[in-house]
Amino acid sequence: MTATASAPGxxxxxxxxxxxxxxxxGLAALLLVTTLVTHAVDQPDPDGGFLSPVSDGPDGGSRLAxxxxxxxxxxxxxxxxxxxxxxxxxxxxxxxxxAPDLLHPRTVPALRALPDRTRLVLVDPPRRVLLSAGxxxxxxxxxxxxxxxxxxxRGLPCPLPELAGVGQVAVGLQRWALxxxxxxxxDFCFADHLVRLGSxxxxxxxxxxxxxxxxxxxxxxxxxxxxxxxxxxxxxxxLDLDGPAPAPTYPARPPRGDGPADRPAPPGDxxxxxxPPGDGYGDGYGDGNGPGGRPGDGQPGxxxxxxxxxxxxxxxxxxxxxxxxxWNAFPGWFWALLLQLLLAALLAxxxxxxxxxxxxxEPLPVSVPAAExxxxxxxxxxxxxxxxxxxRTLRAATLTRLLPRLNLPADAHRNEVVVxxxxxxxxxxxxxxxLLYGPPPESDQRLLELARxxxxxxxxxxPHPGGPFPPSDAAHPHRP
Amino acid sequence: xxxxxxxxxxxxGVTLPLWPSPFAGLLVMAGAVLLLAALDRxxxxPPGALTAVREGDRAVRLGDxxxxxxxxxxxTGRTLRARVRDAWVPSAGARPDVPPSRLxxxxxxxxxSLTTRLTPLRRGDRPxxxxxxxxxxxxxxxxxxxxxxxxxxxxxxxVLPRFDSRRHLPEKLSRLxxxxxxxxxxxxxxxxxxxxxxxxxxxxxxxxxxxxxxxRRADVLVRTWRPERDRRLVCVLDTGRTSAVRVGDEPxxxxxxxxxxxxxxxxxxxxxRVDLLAADTAVRxxxxxxxxxxxxSAAAPRPGAGAGRPGLLARLAHALAPLQPSLVETDFDLIxxxxxxxxxxxxxxxxxxxxxxxxxxxxxxxxxxxxxxRHTVVVAASHxxxxxALTTATPEHPRDAYAAAAAWRALAERDxxxxxxxxxxxxVVDAPAGHLAPAVADTYLRLKSQGRL
Numbered sequence: 001m002t003a004t005a006s007a008p009g010x011x012x013x014x015x016x017x018x019x020x021x022x023x024x025x026g027l028a029a030l031l032l033v034t035t036l037v038t039h040a041v042d043q044p045d046p047d048g049g050f051l052s053p054v055s056d057g058p059d060g061g062s063r064l065a066x067x068x069x070x071x072x073x074x075x076x077x078x079x080x081x082x083x084x085x086x087x088x089x090x091x092x093x094x095x096x097x098x099a100p101d102l103l104h105p106r107t108v109p110a111l112r113a114l115p116d117r118t119r120l121v122l123v124d125p126p127r128r129v130l131l132s133a134g135x136x137x138x139x140x141x142x143x144x145x146x147x148x149x150x151x152x153x154r155g156l157p158c159p160l161p162e163l164a165g166v167g168q169v170a171v172g173l174q175r176w177a178l179x180x181x182x183x184x185x186x187d188f189c190f191a192d193h194l195v196r197l198g199s200x201x202x203x204x205x206x207x208x209x210x211x212x213x214x215x216x217x218x219x220x221x222x223x224x225x226x227x228x229x230x231x232x233x234x235x236x237x238x239l240d241l242d243g244p245a246p247a248p249t250y251p252a253r254p255p256r257g258d259g260p261a262d263r264p265a266p267p268g269d270x271x272x273x274x275x276p277p278g279d280g281y282g283d284g285y286g287d288g289n290g291p292g293g294r295p296g297d298g299q300p301g302x303x304x305x306x307x308x309x310x311x312x313x314x315x316x317x318x319x320x321x322x323x324x325x326x327w328n329a330f331p332g333w334f335w336a337l338l339l340q341l342l343l344a345a346l347l348a349x350x351x352x353x354x355x356x357x358x359x360x361x362e363p364l365p366v367s368v369p370a371a372e373x374x375x376x377x378x379x380x381x382x383x384x385x386x387x388x389x390x391x392r393t394l395r396a397a398t399l400t401r402l403l404p405r406l407n408l409p410a411d412a413h414r415n416e417v418v419v420x421x422x423x424x425x426x427x428x429x430x431x432x433x434x435l436l437y438g439p440p441p442e443s444d445q446r447l448l449e450l451a452r453x454x455x456x457x458x459x460x461x462x463p464h465p466g467g468p469f470p471p472s473d474a475a476h477p478h479r480p
Numbered sequence: 481x482x483x484x485x486x487x488x489x490x491x492x493g494v495t496l497p498l499w500p501s502p503f504a505g506l507l508v509m510a511g512a513v514l515l516l517a518a519l520d521r522x523x524x525x526p527p528g529a530l531t532a533v534r535e536g537d538r539a540v541r542l543g544d545x546x547x548x549x550x551x552x553x554x555x556t557g558r559t560l561r562a563r564v565r566d567a568w569v570p571s572a573g574a575r576p577d578v579p580p581s582r583l584x585x586x587x588x589x590x591x592x593s594l595t596t597r598l599t600p601l602r603r604g605d606r607p608x609x610x611x612x613x614x615x616x617x618x619x620x621x622x623x624x625x626x627x628x629x630x631x632x633x634x635x636x637x638x639v640l641p642r643f644d645s646r647r648h649l650p651e652k653l654s655r656l657x658x659x660x661x662x663x664x665x666x667x668x669x670x671x672x673x674x675x676x677x678x679x680x681x682x683x684x685x686x687x688x689x690x691x692x693x694x695x696r697r698a699d700v701l702v703r704t705w706r707p708e709r710d711r712r713l714v715c716v717l718d719t720g721r722t723s724a725v726r727v728g729d730e731p732x733x734x735x736x737x738x739x740x741x742x743x744x745x746x747x748x749x750x751x752x753r754v755d756l757l758a759a760d761t762a763v764r765x766x767x768x769x770x771x772x773x774x775x776x777s778a779a780a781p782r783p784g785a786g787a788g789r790p791g792l793l794a795r796l797a798h799a800l801a802p803l804q805p806s807l808v809e810t811d812f813d814l815i816x817x818x819x820x821x822x823x824x825x826x827x828x829x830x831x832x833x834x835x836x837x838x839x840x841x842x843x844x845x846x847x848x849x850x851x852x853x854r855h856t857v858v859v860a861a862s863h864x865x866x867x868x869a870l871t872t873a874t875p876e877h878p879r880d881a882y883a884a885a886a887a888w889r890a891l892a893e894r895d896x897x898x899x900x901x902x903x904x905x906x907x908v909v910d911a912p913a914g915h916l917a918p919a920v921a922d923t924y925l926r927l928k929s930q931g932r933l
Binding site for chain 1 (some may be wrong): 881
């Protein structure tokens with residue numbers, strides 16, 4: 001019967017509906033995954049020979065090193081941050097850091113203390129490196145992939161003399177912006193993708209690593225750009241880190257944990273002649289996390305947790321994040337209770353999510369409102385202002401009702417009808433003639449008056465209109 | 481999972497400050513609750529093991545209530561505790577005696593009858609849709625529920641037309657008896673047929689003596705006459721777009737069904753055969769009384785003797801119940817062809833449709849000559865009282881004047897259709913919605929009394 005016939009129909013419909021939802025979602029997910037994978041493949045892997053002077057892979061820097069040597073520039077490869085910093089001490093030199101991501105947080109402040117006439121080139125450094133290196137520059141908007149840009153920035157030509165004559169360079173990945181103070185001594189090039197800070201001891205931030213890589217060094221003016229940027233001093237110290245740099249080791253490490261006032265020895269302390277060591281950068285984030293254990297590995301039940309932070313090795317992970325003081329504002333059971341409440345809510349959601357059977361559906365019957373066409377036509381008359389048609393119809397209908405009552409034939413003459421009607425209603429012949437055969441009304445109000453007069457006349461002459469087809473018409477009582 | 485599992489976890493959360501290690505306590509408690517829930521779920525009766533059957537009413541008249549029981553049998557060795565939802569289509573007006581929020585308990589091997597009271601809102605077939613059983617474990621922490629387990633026992637309740645015009649039936653029957661008596665006393669003539677020969681008694685009309693039969697026997701025999709019987713009557717219902725229009729407070733098709741039922745009841749009592757055809761672009765329903773005639777011939781009832789044609793009215797009501805209007809133009813060619821093919825004999829064709837110039841002028845009028853040549857055709861149409869109200873009310877607003885003009889125009893069009901039909905010798909019955917059934921019955925009686933069937 002119908003029940004069995006509808007069963008496969010109702011089973012097929014949810015499947016179709018599921019397809020309707022899953023198909024676009026799946027397509028969108030596929031597109032997203034493809035894009036992300038392509039992007040990940042396209043982006044250089046920051047470790048494993050990335051921009052190393054001895055690596056000749058597509059992400060390596062061997063061709064750049066050769067180009068530099070061809071210009072007579074000495075390339076000195078260093079794999080340790082401290083040794084690289086130390087190597088800058090002998091005369092004017094360019095310190096090239098192609099992967100600032102890999103620098104250990106505690107060694108970054110050492111970059112502040114480079115001697116004069118040293119150029120520091122950082123390729124796409126993260127914000128934390130900029131902060132702890134004391135550079136008042138922050139990353140601005142970042143593109144999805146590197147783009148070739150012209151050397152002009154903000155409508156001005158590039159102020160770096162060694163880059164004069166360089167055309168488009170594929171450095172357009174990351175823009176830089178100054179933090180408000182110290183506006184003066186910064187030069188922007190390549191649509192803000194390259195910035196030079198400082199005067200004697202300058203620091204250059206490049207927005208992308210593409211111009212230095214083997215794979216792309218021959219595109220655009222990348223080779224000229226890279227060699228000009230690095231070869232200015234005649235000697236390049238190339239910091240080639242193979243992975244995240246280990247924590248710097250100091251000959252004698254003082255005990256810590258009493259707050260920023262008693263900071264540890266700065267990384268440059270074991271190298272003599274390294275400028276003033278205590279010039280105020282020791283209270284950076286790398287050193288300030290002594291008090292208050294981090295929530296991730298601390299025991300939440302231990303109350304305030306201060307004092308035991310000094311015993312832990314806070315150099316194991318990236319100790320750059322400060323602990324959230326909110327963790328210690330409440331006891332541990334509070335967080336556990338919150339989690340349990342969440343779990344209970346989850347259980348309740350699972351309980352409510354299962355409905356007791358699907359909603360019942362059924363097709364609705366077709367239904368057309370009563371007198372729809374008639375009312376629709378009336379509305380059309382009104383919208384179109386069809387007063388003449390309406391008046392003509394009303395007059396003809398009234399005549400059809402009146403003539404049989406007046407014992408007149410259907411084709412009776414106008415004068416005959418007017419006289420007969422005027423005699424019944426008592427109105428003058430002129431008025432009756434106007435009413436029955438007059439001109440069409442000029443306004444809706446006149447039409448209404450006409451309709452009322454016709455109705456009154458019909459009621460007077462034919463008192464029981466009862467409609468054109470009264471029900472008694474159809475039911476002829478049969479008398480044998 | 482049920483709310484109890486969540487509540488248990490919530491209650492356990494209160495003890496958290498007392499634990500030496502709150503996070504360990506959280507893990508232990510969550511694990512325990514999950515374990516208990518899993519255990520509870522495993523102990524619940526699997527819904528797939530249950531069996532369900534239905535019993536109860538198959539048909540109900542619109543406006544009445546029916547009862548359908550669901551027999552749920554638990555063949556497992558465990559006590560079933562379950563919430564049961566027996567869903568019907570919304571227009572079935574189902575009210576379960578045991579609401580889904582209440583827990584049903586069935587002992588091992590036991591059976592429980594869950595009754596549902598149905599008060600349908602619409603004519604037609606009202607099926608049961610889905611049976612859902614949510615079997616809860618003994619602890620009430622978790623449940624088992626699977627769609628399609630147990631399988632929903634199919635059941636369809638047929639909702640028959642209301643047949644409001646039943647109240648006119650006694651009056652029409654008494655008038656039928658008057659016609660019968662008149663025809664019998666009038667003797668030979670139109671509308672009567674030969675009944676039997678009997679012996680002459682003093683007072684009989686000498687003109688009705690059958691001399692040839694008297695010659696064969698020693699007695700003088702006279703012929704007796706009875707009203708014609710076994711005339712053929714065909715009700716044709718137009719289920720096309722015009723039948724979907726609401727006339728009064730129901731679709732025109734329902735008015736037509738009501739009138740067709742009254743006509744059938746009357747004709748069955750009068751001893752006539754009634755066939756039925758419902759069609760728009762295809763034949764939607766067709767009932768012929770031929771098989772019935774064969775079956776009932778042994779006990780052929782006398783006209784007006786009370787019994788009528790047993791079962792015909794019920795069969796017709798069953799055939800008419802699922803009819804629904806569809807928004808298509810009716811194919812009168814198809815109807816005419818069907819009528820001419822199946823009814824070789826002259827019959828009275830009552831066509832229930834609407835007097836609409838577009839539908840009838842292009843569809844019916846071209847085939848009408850063929851139809852009227854063999855059959856007597858009656859067109860029965862109901863019109864809306866709203867139309868008459870529009871024409872007779874005193875206009876209060878300019879839009880009333882426009883509405884009156886539009887209504888007059890519609891009436892004039894209907895008049896033209898009537899005239900065109902009358903030219904083909906068709907009897908037109910045009911009545912307001914509530915009066916169609918008695919008007920059609922009166923027309924039938926008039927034709928019968930005139931012997932024009």
